[in-house]
Amino acid sequence: MPSFVTKRPVLVAALGLLAVAVVSLASCSEGRSDRRRSRTLTTSANDGGVYLRSVAATLNDLAGNVDLELQPAQPILTASSSSDGNEVLAVCIENPNNPDGSYSYLLAQSGNANFYSLDVQPGDVVRYYVNLDEETAERGIEQRTALELRVRRLDSRDPENALIIEGGLDSPATVPQRIEIWRYSDKRMDAIRSALNRYVTLRRPPSGWEPAPDLGALQQVVERANQWIRTEKAADDTWQPEPLLTELPLDLRNAKGVTQAIAGENLRDGSFAEWEGRLLAQAVWLRDIAQWSRGSATSDADVAAALFDWTVRNVQLDSPELKELTVLHPWQALIYGHGTAEHRAWVFVELARQARIDAVVLKTGAAPGDLPPRLLVATVVDDQLQLFDPELGLPIPGKARATGTLAEAAEDDSLLRQLDVSDELKYPVTAEQLKQVEVYLVATPLQLSRRSALLEGALEGEDFVKLAVDLRPLAEKLVKPAQVKEVKLWPVPFQSIADEQTIGIELRRRAAAEFAPFAERPLLWKARVLHFQGHKDVRAEERSDPLAAPREGHLDALKLYQIPSVRPPNTELVKLELDKRTVYSAAKSAAGYWLGLLSYDRDNYDVAVNWLGDLTLDQARQGRWSNGARYNLARTHEALGNLEEAAKLLGADPADAPQRHGNLVRARRLTEAAAAKAETAK
Known part of the structure; x- marks a missing residue:
């Protein structure tokens, strides 16, 4: 019977147990099978279903595929690197050359350790598989867990097979047990810095x-998706590229990056590019958000209103001159939590698409004076275009509903005048401008490709996600309204590809700085992904498993946003070097702000007030999140019934706040509602 060994109490907290196990079966019944694994194992390697299931499983567990190791352990000595290819078995006894009563002499009695040849160094970790797990032993399984011990030095008399560990054990371990030597390195951080520097400079x-923490998982998704596509039958000869592509501006079609993306052969027969894995993940984020952010809404009109409201609250509005700063795609607006009116429009259209609601971008007719045409978004509900203004953060008022239609607003200018604040601050759209609007259909080259259509068509049930777009039916529907002058393809997604190829070094430097907190604090990235994921019921294939549990994305996100590695105390931040302090402080402030947003979505309004007010807005009145915190704090007070406080906050917007106009409109409405409430209470 092997001996049981424990560390001295003073070292237990520092060393702990590493749950790496060696299992030998003494006697046990066959364990419960994993349905997904068994199904995969019984499928031929040439069956494309293996690859498809791998793609679906990874995309549906993006949070579980986040690499959290910034200093991963690298194996120095294992069975494969021993001198004879066998496990290294060692005892831990008193040093025979210097007996001092401590059991710190680790001797590889198997004689195959090669400590010196493998350059084992002080500080390396010895995993000593000496402890027997009593719980598994009771079930007839001999499972050993490893103590983590630190190398102090090699034994000068036998450096290949003997070393001294720090501290020592309480008692000798005289029965040889397996050891491994591991070393923690900064390779992950070095790789992150190298990737950011390569982008900035080159x-x-x-x-x-x-260098996102889930990059490895998405690379595997792309690889498996392409393997699956190669197992599919040849393309249908009737497949044709989207005709509207030919109507994009010529200079945009010829732009670097765009030309290849929209080439017929790429759209028809191309494989997923490695960077397109992020766009597949983006679709999953949007699908999940669309599922939970609708709340109790059931009709398309109410769902669209809920999705627009979520977009406004969660994508803090940037000034138009900052449009090229860091955000070029919806996933960036989501993960960073900010963007321009164009980015809000794009996010909203994609959310609506995942909810099976057609949505488009509109541009009004010519505006008076030097004002540019106004950008609006619209959903197609009951053959009517329901209008929203992403810059105001408000729907266009209707005659009988909170959200009006294009036909209503084009006929009745008084609906638009409800959005005026004063003679000096009028809403810059008239009914006349809405009589001839340009409608833009939103799609990326990837969404217009055959590969996306194939993959979308193969995903079913809980795995389904909208990846492809067929614009022709929607285009035909949209030429019918009298107010529609022309239907085009929105150039912004294509311009984003072109901009990636030409973005200057200063903007690249800013983009790298904004991404750094997610790369260096991977738990922040995981918290964001869980935030997007929300609650998910037990998967259908696991419902017969009594141990299966739903995934509580929001609860897990709340925990991760608050852990010390994401929100370290200020007393720790001030000790850090400037570059690291800047990154960690940015992660901390963002996590606090997002805690407020998530608390609001969970109807925990008192908690939201604390995070958005005391811990965000009051900490930095002119900080990165001040505009979003002020707006969302007002929305929280509105939800609590504190209408006057909400109106006061909205009215306190600085003159240069991008959403000031819309906030003043909302403040006026709340003031009127508060007065009516007070009058009723008399």
């Missing part, structure tokens, strides 16, 4: 440069 790669 713009390489122009797309997908971000």
